Amino acid sequence: MFDYRLKVFDTVARRLSFTKAAEELCITQPAVTKHVKELEKQFRLRLFERTGNRIALTQGGLMVLKHTSILRDISRQLEYEISLLHESRRGTLNLGASTTLAQYVLPPLLARFHGIYRDVQLHMLNANTEQIEQALLRKEIELGIIEGDSKRREINYTPFARDEIVLVGSTKNPLTKKDEIRPDELLSIPLLLREPGSGTLEVVTHALKNTGIKLSDLSVEMYLGSSEAIKSYLMHSHCMAFISQHAVINEIENGSLKIISIKKLSIHRQFLFITLHADDGGLPGVFKWFAVQNYRDVLLASH
Amino acid sequence: MFDYRLKVFDTVARRLSFTKAAEELCITQPAVTKHVKELEKQFRLRLFERTGNRIALTQGGLMVLKHTSILRDISRQLEYEISLLHESRRGTLNLGASTTLAQYVLPPLLARFHGIYRDVQLHMLNANTEQIEQALLRKEIELGIIEGDSKRREINYTPFARDEIVLVGSTKNPLTKKDEIRPDELLSIPLLLREPGSGTLEVVTHALKNTGIKLSDLSVEMYLGSSEAIKSYLMHSHCMAFISQHAVINEIENGSLKIISIKKLSIHRQFLFITLHADDGGLPGVFKWFAVQNYRDVLLASH
């Protein structure tokens, strides 16, 4: 809503990475570079200190960030108030969400939403990313919530949170004695993975490739079609598995599963809202605004 | 600095005219129409009520305007703070201004500016619009202040005030008995005009053309090269003249000259800052910010 270049700057300044910002904005890294460079030229003010492959905000950049933060907040408030005008505190909202989100992330959020917007009737479709997008295009739903990073021109993507895929195993599993392993140690561990074609497997594959590990190098014991199946299997085996942190929060807390971190490897993905361009605002807009405002609180509160 | 479409909306909302906003923004009216229409589509919210050839803000538009006002203020503040970073409270600022501005509008503004920024050395070049632009391009000045509406790609135009060209005559002149005349009555009045090529004559010609009067229809007694010459001549003749309101404020107040309005005709032009794109910010930026903040106060205070 506010000047796109400033939005790009704001994102880079928060992530302190051109590449990460590009992902979050759903554009490429060269585009981000160019926008920032143009801002710097326009202001005649270096916004980032580039030391090697790391960047840091300059003093001027910090000052600009203060302003863009405010601009961002006001823009959000504007979007929200616009959505309020769409007689939108009642009616029906058809949602579609991919599995992890629908099972682990959305329920507490939906509950709180319903607590406030009692006259909004929520309908939830549960399917994979591809199917959610199709449903959106067919107008069976007005708002989708998905993981990953597809990109269709006719769909409007709004990132709202990040997810981390973690390596977990049963606490009964001797492999979980350590807190951290090296990437190469991974090769000898029997693994459970989500099925080919799933967003989870895709992002795991991609991240591993960056450390030089191919999928075929791993000792994959089994591909399973749901997080619940994986968790259940883990309890009865010496396998470990890559799985969304949100899917295992409870098990981590009660001590039945444990996260093992991997040196120099972290696997992230985004949660995105998707809408048809024509359909942004209204009830979907209200929900999006609500989710952005509340998801942190909700996730912290529910555990 | 903030999203261009919102800026367009903000301008239209303040002027309540697409055409006027287009002038102020230095773009064409169809462009303004398009931007507003796209905003309305995006928000799915009618921003203006179009009743005939008049427009009014809708309730939603009013709400949006509140937000864009804030956004505009913050954006200005950001620009200002950026310009402050350019070690800009001292140094030399070379200004160029066209005649009317240099004589009547700028002096009180410059005085106040100097009162606050005592370590800034001001240099003022006085020339016509064309020459000011040339001086800017040759980097003899960093900031120009001109009337009218030329448009070069390599120059950055920032409107900061409006001027009105009025018809005036000596109070001794029987023609000034009336307060208002019809356009056709103009044809029989002996007139003084600024010289061909001047911005003043150009905007007068253009405005008259819209009421169907050609320059050649008028009884022009003389073309004079300065406002002072015109005022002086007026005192000793039965002529009337088109002249900037700023040039005659004192004479109007002390009763020696009188403004006669013309039915259905008002002649406006803008005062603009011009800078090289590369040179925006810094001292020019500080001065621009200062001028926008203060010119109303200053003009009111000095009369």
Add this chain to the structure above:
DNA sequence: TATCCGCAATCACTTTTTATGATTGGCCCA
């Protein structure tokens, strides 16, 4: 009541901006 006239809307077309994919080059770490 017919006729201007001012103003926003529309249209076909041009220019400018923005985004992309592929590649380069510098720095860090092993």
Add this chain to the structure above:
DNA sequence: TGGGCCAATCATAAAAAGTGATTGCGGATA
């Protein structure tokens, strides 16, 4: 000293913004 990560660069493709000419509607004029 070599591999990998990350920002910068470049040529090119896609999209957006702007323009000039024109249309069409409503309000004011005579």
